[in-house]
Amino acid sequence: MRQVSARGWNGLFAGVLAACVLVVIGAGILALATLIVASAPSIREFGISFLWIPAWNPLHRQYGALPFLYGSFLTAGIAVLLAGVIGVTTAVALTQIGVRWLRSVLSLLLEVLAVIPSVVYGVWALLVIVPIIARLTDHQAGGSVGAFTGSGFGMLAGGVVLGVMVMPTVVAVTREAIASAPKDIAEAAMALGATRQETVALAVMPFVRKGILGSLYLGLARAFGEAVAVSLVIGNQPRSGGGLLGRASTLASMLAHTLSGTVPPLQTAALYELGLVLFLIAAVFYGLGRSYIAREAISLGFLPW
Amino acid sequence: MTRVSYKTGRKLKNALFVSILSLMTSLAVLPLLSLLWSIGVQGVAALVGLFGAPLSRGAASAVLASALVQSLITAAASVAIAMPLGVAAAIYSSQYAGLRAGRTIRFIMDILSGLPSILSGMVVFVLLSGVSSMLAGVLALVLYMLPVVVRMADQVLVAVPVAYIEGSLALGASRIQTIFAVVLPTAGKNLVTALLFVVARMVGETAPLLVILDGGATFQGKAGFQPLPLRLYSALAQGGSVSHQIVYAEALILLAIIVAVYGLARWVGRSDR
Numbered sequence: 001m002r003q004v005s006a007r008g009w010n011g012l013f014a015g016v017l018a019a020c021v022l023v024v025i026g027a028g029i030l031a032l033a034t035l036i037v038a039s040a041p042s043i044r045e046f047g048i049s050f051l052w053i054p055a056w057n058p059l060h061r062q063y064g065a066l067p068f069l070y071g072s073f074l075t076a077g078i079a080v081l082l083a084g085v086i087g088v089t090t091a092v093a094l095t096q097i098g099v100r101w102l103r104s105v106l107s108l109l110l111e112v113l114a115v116i117p118s119v120v121y122g123v124w125a126l127l128v129i130v131p132i133i134a135r136l137t138d139h140q141a142g143g144s145v146g147a148f149t150g151s152g153f154g155m156l157a158g159g160v161v162l163g164v165m166v167m168p169t170v171v172a173v174t175r176e177a178i179a180s181a182p183k184d185i186a187e188a189a190m191a192l193g194a195t196r197q198e199t200v201a202l203a204v205m206p207f208v209r210k211g212i213l214g215s216l217y218l219g220l221a222r223a224f225g226e227a228v229a230v231s232l233v234i235g236n237q238p239r240s241g242g243g244l245l246g247r248a249s250t251l252a253s254m255l256a257h258t259l260s261g262t263v264p265p266l267q268t269a270a271l272y273e274l275g276l277v278l279f280l281i282a283a284v285f286y287g288l289g290r291s292y293i294a295r296e297a298i299s300l301g302f303l304p305w
Numbered sequence: 306m307t308r309v310s311y312k313t314g315r316k317l318k319n320a321l322f323v324s325i326l327s328l329m330t331s332l333a334v335l336p337l338l339s340l341l342w343s344i345g346v347q348g349v350a351a352l353v354g355l356f357g358a359p360l361s362r363g364a365a366s367a368v369l370a371s372a373l374v375q376s377l378i379t380a381a382a383s384v385a386i387a388m389p390l391g392v393a394a395a396i397y398s399s400q401y402a403g404l405r406a407g408r409t410i411r412f413i414m415d416i417l418s419g420l421p422s423i424l425s426g427m428v429v430f431v432l433l434s435g436v437s438s439m440l441a442g443v444l445a446l447v448l449y450m451l452p453v454v455v456r457m458a459d460q461v462l463v464a465v466p467v468a469y470i471e472g473s474l475a476l477g478a479s480r481i482q483t484i485f486a487v488v489l490p491t492a493g494k495n496l497v498t499a500l501l502f503v504v505a506r507m508v509g510e511t512a513p514l515l516v517i518l519d520g521g522a523t524f525q526g527k528a529g530f531q532p533l534p535l536r537l538y539s540a541l542a543q544g545g546s547v548s549h550q551i552v553y554a555e556a557l558i559l560l561a562i563i564v565a566v567y568g569l570a571r572w573v574g575r576s577d578r
Contacts, residue, residue: 007479009479009481010479010480010481013481014397014401014480016393017396017397017401018397018401020390020391020393020394020397021397021402021455023390023394024390024394024414024417024451024452025410025413025417027448027451028413028417028420030432031420031424031425031428034428034431034432035424035427035428037431038431085329086332086333089325089326089329089330090326090329090330090332092326093326093327093329093330094330096326097326097327106333106334108571109334109337110333110334110337111567112337112564112567115502115505115506115563115564115567116337116340116509116560117506117508117509117510117511117534117559118510118511118512119509119511119534119538119541119556119559120340120509120537120559121340122541123344123537123541123552123553123556124336124339124340124343124344126541127343127344127347128339128340128343167333171333195316195318195322196319196322196323197318197319197321197323198315198319200322224421225419225421225422225423226421227421227423227512228423228511228512231542232538232541252421255423255424256423256515257542259427259430271427272427272431275423275424275427278421278423278424279419279424282420282421283416283419285419286415286418286419287415287416287419
């Protein structure tokens with residue numbers, strides 16, 4: 001009698017927990033469905049050509065994703081290039097060279113970098129990065145007020161901020177990959193008289209290639225999804241083409257920038273379609289990144305934002 | 306002769322390697338130091354300026370206090386909804402679901418947590434048909450946090466040794482008793498750390514709130530609900546219309562809160578390092 005009721009309670013408990021799982025999954029599906037429904041007018045109007053219409057011109061009811069894809073891929077590319085080069089070498093340094101206390105201090109600092117909110121990165125970028133770029137590129141403006149180059153705002157500033165925001169992800173994931181590489185081979189290399197550099201090149205790196213690739217994909221996903229800091233420094237101008245110093249927009253920065261204010265229905269639908277495109281790209285990169293990473297750790301670097 | 310030069314070559318290469326690594330590591334830390342320095346200096350100067358002058362003191366403290374309180378209420382409400390739901394789902398996926406079901410749930414949570422934060426705000430905006438309120442902000446944060454909470458909690462709960470669970474069940478404890486007496490206490494510290502990490506990230510999150518509060522709402526409407534990150538963003542995005550002093554002060558306060566929560570998380574999980 002008592003056993004039966006205990007089993008009943010257990011079943012009920014399991015059922016409630018399973019319901020929680022379904023609620024979370026259901027919320028996700030609802031979110032995706034909402035995005036699709038909200039962008040339906042735009043999908044109907046433009047079809048698949050939405051992806052390569054090269055202009056975003058509300059006056060002519062012309063809406064295309066190309067300028068934002070251009071901005072997103074370029075800024076994310078800059079970000080992952082910066083974060084990849086600096087982040088991977090830093091991860092190697094934090095595991096292979098230096099004294100232990102310094103390593104742990106530096107790791108802690110890099111984790112703090114992951115916890116700083118994007119709006120604070122925006123403040124910092126406005127205070128530091130934009131003025132630096134402005135000073136470096138000032139001569140190109142030829143002194144004309146309001147010229148696009150020389151202001152410091154633009155694709156490069158956006159890419160650099162993103163690079164800093166993505167770096168903790170790259171460092172954390174690469175470190176994790178190095179930590180799970182077989183130790184005995186590296187030790188054998190050291191025992192045979194290999195230098196640090198030779199050990200890393202021959203006995204460590206071959207085991208962490210996948211991890212590095214995974215970290216770069218996760219970084220790309222995060223760079224694509226970041227809206228707030230980028231929209232503050234990129235200049236918010238949807239253009240396909242235009243150089244690194246030109247003002248631009250990314251998918252996410254456009255959403256942050258434009259949805260503040262009343263916009264006509266078709267433009268809203270087109271904005272939601274931008275959101276849908278953003279979700280698909282971010283999900284693909286995120287999934288790719290995850291597929292390369294075997295081990296996991298409770299680390300901020302693994303958080304997807 | 307050739308032997309010696311080969312050996313020095315290797316040593317040189319190694320020295321070059323070590324110096325490049327050191328250089329790159331300094332480059333990696335530089336942004337953080339720059340950020341802390343610039344916002345620290347400007348923020349402290351702003352706080353001194355605002356609270357030093359008797360005229361601005363009242364207004365500044367009123368603005369900051371209301372933004373802080375709204376931030377805390379928003380954060381507390383979304384944590385209160387997302388944490389129990391997320392941890393419950395994680396208990397299911399780690400303790401009840403079979404191997405394949407668990408893997409499927411994890412995969413779905415992975416994909417869902419890839420949802421860029423700005424989209425959760427857009428979704429809630431449509432679902433509530435444009436009603437701009439604190440509830441909308443909370444729901445957006447919850448939508449965006451939930452899969453992450455599940456994933457982080459699941460990761461911690463899966464790490465509890467199976468032998469503990471089997472031992473408990475073998476002694477005749479029920480599933481529920483095992484979960485509350487063995488699984489959760491064992492995972493406790495790590496679980497709290499993981500959840501605090503999520504809280505630290507969430508307190509400063511701006512994007513989910515942004516669309517709800519700005520989209521369609523009038524300025525009067527928005528003025529009613531402005532947590533700290535949102536105030537910061539709208540002041541910066543409008544540019545110049547708001548006094549810069551308060552922006553820096555707010556950035557510093559936000560940074561301080563978040564680093565404090567992060568420090569707490571590290572402190573709770575300290576002995577595991």
